[in-house]
Amino acid sequence: MSRLEQRIECETSNKLLARVTDRGIKLWCEKHRREELITWERLDTLRESLFELTISNQTATITAQ
Numbered sequence: 042m043s044r045l046e047q048r049i050e051c052e053t054s055n056k057l058l059a060r061v062t063d064r065g066i067k068l069w070c071e072k073h074r075r076e077e078l079i080t081w082e083r084l085d086t087l088r089e090s091l092f093e094l095t096i097s098n099q100t101a102t103i104t105a106q
Contacts, residue, residue: 047060049061065079066078066079067079
């Protein structure tokens with residue numbers, strides 16, 4: 042398992058917003074002062090439920106549902 046990660050920080054305050062890892066995205070909750078992991082599988086499920094992809098004649102159309 043890879044331990045590589047990328048930090049995403051606020052451009053203004055440089056505070057940590059999230060960390061992208063091989064398991065998913067760890068979002069930082071400032072109110073509760075903790076991270077919550079959203080797995081890649083969960084993100085795929087969310088994406089599929091929010092958008093519909095139609096491909097015809099080599100043209101892709103993304104529609105919000």
